[in-house]
Amino acid sequence: xxxxxxxxxxxxxxxxxxxxxxxxxxxxxxxxxxxxxxxxxxxxxxxxxxxxxxxxxxxxxxxxxxxxxxxxxxxxxxxxxxxxxxxxxxxxxxxxxxxxxxxxxxxxxxxxxxxxxxxxxxxxxxxxxxxxxxxxxxxxxxxxxxxxxxxxxxx
Numbered sequence: 360x361x362x363x364x365x366x367x368x369x370x371x372x373x374x375x376x377x378x379x380x381x382x383x384x385x386x387x388x389x390x391x392x393x394x395x396x397x398x399x400x401x402x403x404x405x406x407x408x409x410x411x412x413x414x415x416x417x418x419x420x421x422x423x424x425x426x427x428x429x430x431x432x433x434x435x436x437x438x439x440x441x442x443x444x445x446x447x448x449x450x451x452x453x454x455x456x457x458x459x460x461x462x463x464x465x466x467x468x469x470x471x472x473x474x475x476x477x478x479x480x481x482x483x484x485x486x487x488x489x490x491x492x493x494x495x496x497x498x499x500x501x502x503x504x505x506x507x508x509x510x511x512x513x514x
């Protein structure tokens with residue numbers, strides 16, 4: 360029988376803080392056996408300091424995520440100091456490095472005008488030396504620089 364998606368509660372025994380999460384398990388009874396949470400905060404703490412409790416099981420992963428989101432909304436977990444959750448299930452996580460255009464814009468604005476030290480520039484230069492660019496990449500660079508009077512001329 361396939362393991363059902365579930366919503367779980369973790370109780371951090373020393374601090375009595377709580378964490379609410381959801382999971383679509385790969386196997387039955389994997390909570391705190393082979394799965395310990397996707398939260399960086401939880402992962403940074405010793406696993407033996409937590410008591411895991413399965414709050415509910417659901418037919419689909421989507422139902423489990425919705426139940427988790429409802430609990431997050433009800434308890435405002437991202438604002439309440441009793442919880443270790445840093446965000447709600449309704450907020451988007453960008454764990455693969457993807458960022459919204461708004462996020463990229465904010466980062467860009469924050470970095471504008473900041474000068475890199477000579478040491479940083481040297482390290483960046485060293486990191487790129489010796490790396491070969493593909494023919495396609497070189498062609499793309501060539502196309503981008505055409506018509507640019509400040510571009511370096513090939514010898």
